Amino acid sequence: MAxxxxxxxxxxxxxxxxxxFFHDTYPEMEYxxxxxxxxxxxxxxxxxxxxxxxxxxxxxxxxxxxxPNFVEEVVxxxxxxxxxxxxxIDQALxxxxxDFRRLDNFMHQLKGSASSIGAAKMKNECTSFREFCNxxxxxxxxxxxxxxxxxxxxxxxxxxxxxxxxxxxxxxxxATRSGN
Amino acid sequence: xxxxxxxDKEGGRDGERQIHVxxxxxxxxxxxxxxxxxxxxxxxxxxxxxxxKALELLGTEPxxxxxxxxxxxxxxxxxxxxxRVKESPTLREIPVVIMxxxxxxxxxxxxxxxxxxxxxxxxxxxxxxxxxxxxxRS
Numbered sequence: 001m002a003x004x005x006x007x008x009x010x011x012x013x014x015x016x017x018x019x020x021f022f023h024d025t026y027p028e029m030e031y032x033x034x035x036x037x038x039x040x041x042x043x044x045x046x047x048x049x050x051x052x053x054x055x056x057x058x059x060x061x062x063x064x065x066x067x068p069n070f071v072e073e074v075v076x077x078x079x080x081x082x083x084x085x086x087x088x089i090d091q092a093l094x095x096x097x098x099d100f101r102r103l104d105n106f107m108h109q110l111k112g113s114a115s116s117i118g119a120a121k122m123k124n125e126c127t128s129f130r131e132f133c134n135x136x137x138x139x140x141x142x143x144x145x146x147x148x149x150x151x152x153x154x155x156x157x158x159x160x161x162x163x164x165x166x167x168x169x170x171x172x173x174x175a176t177r178s179g180n
Numbered sequence: 181x182x183x184x185x186x187x188d189k190e191g192g193r194d195g196e197r198q199i200h201v202x203x204x205x206x207x208x209x210x211x212x213x214x215x216x217x218x219x220x221x222x223x224x225x226x227x228x229x230x231x232x233k234a235l236e237l238l239g240t241e242p243x244x245x246x247x248x249x250x251x252x253x254x255x256x257x258x259x260x261x262x263x264r265v266k267e268s269p270t271l272r273e274i275p276v277v278i279m280x281x282x283x284x285x286x287x288x289x290x291x292x293x294x295x296x297x298x299x300x301x302x303x304x305x306x307x308x309x310x311x312x313x314x315x316x317r318s
Contacts, residue, residue: 055303062216062306070216077208108252112281113209116303 035169042162051155056118072163078117079156085110086152093142103141104133110148122151197243199316203227204234204249204261205279210302214248214279217309231256235264244274245316246297251280251287259291266295274317279304 046052056071063070089106092099111126125148132140201223205211208229215227226241228234231253238244247265249258258278265271275297280287288299297315300308 058303058305059213062213062220064220066219067216074209074212077212081208108281109207112302113207115281116207116209116213118303 035165039162039165039169042158042165046158046162051119051121051158053118053120055115059117072166075117075159075163078113078119079159081113082110082152085113086149089145089148093138093145098136098138098141100133100136100141104130107133107148119151119155122148122155125151198222198224199245200224200226200241200243201316202234202237202244202247204229204231204247204253204258206230206250206253210250210279214304217304217306218248220306221309221313230254231258231261231264234261238265238271238274245318246275246277246312248277248279248300248312250302251278251282251291259287259294262291262294262296275315277312 043052047056059071059074067073085106089103089110092103092106107126107129111123111130114122114126125144129141129144129148132144201218203211203214203218203225205214205227206229211227211229215225218225226237226244228237231249232255234247234249238247247261249261251258258280262276262278265274265276272295276295277298277300278291278296279300279302281302283301291299298312
């Protein structure tokens with residue numbers, strides 16, 4: 001395996017040179033493993049900090065060749081629906097007198113979806129909100145809803161970052177093709 | 181999760197005809213998850229977002245081996261769908277499974293008394309789907 005390196009080549013050209021000479025082996029594995037370490041660390045933090053639970057793993061288990069982006073698709077569906085529900089709840093909280101049954105119905109839907117993607121912190125905040133709702137405690141609902149919105153926003157950002165990085169990872173053989 | 185090709189001993193294949201499951205859930209997230217769970221067991225899946233659409237489909241599509249429906253849906257609940265299916269001479273033999281995120285014993289008993297095949301707590305797991313394997317209408 002001859003390797004000719006001229007003095008101080010640009011990093012990208014050097015990388016391509018390495019890819020060319022070490023086609024199926026070491027360098028792209030080094031690059032891939034660094035990205036994968038970052039992904040693994042990100043995911044571990046999401047679990048350790050309680051943002052995600054076991055259900056997220058269940059979704060990953062369902063991902064396969066026939067639906068290689070299943071988890072991201074489901075999470076995208078979640079944030080599409082949850083954003084709508086959060087807006088509905090916001091609006092409903094402005095009304096007076098409060099329709100607690102309607103509020104609870106919205107929150108039941110939000111909690112259900114959160115549970116289905118393993119969004120643990122969100123699910124817990126939704127539960128708190130419903131407890132205030134059941135007691136018809138408007139102030140409690142308002143305070144609790146701020147927490148729901150906060151967890152929603154934080155989770156959205158974290159998962160967007162995670163999937164952005166995951167997309168960079170891609171199938172291993174992509175890294176060896178020039179012009180990709 | 182997937183069965184090996186040409187060797188579907190579990191789930192999907194009943195003789196030559198693929199088992200067809202009708203999934204009903206107003207939540208797009210839950211619909212995607214239950215459909216994927218069922219397809220991973222090699223079932224053919226039609227997923228609809230309301231009991232009304234489920235009944236429309238059942239009126240035109242005779243070959244449904246199981247209905248799996250969420251309990252809490254607007255307009256018509258999964259419980260009401262269950263009752264309609266069990267009251268129908270053409271549909272009553274189709275097993276109906278209810279899904280719910282709430283572990284409410286009264287709700288569960290009501291569904292089972294009305295003829296539900298099973299009651300699954302959400303989030304539904306692969307083991308729940310495996311459990312349904314032998315209970316499809318043949």
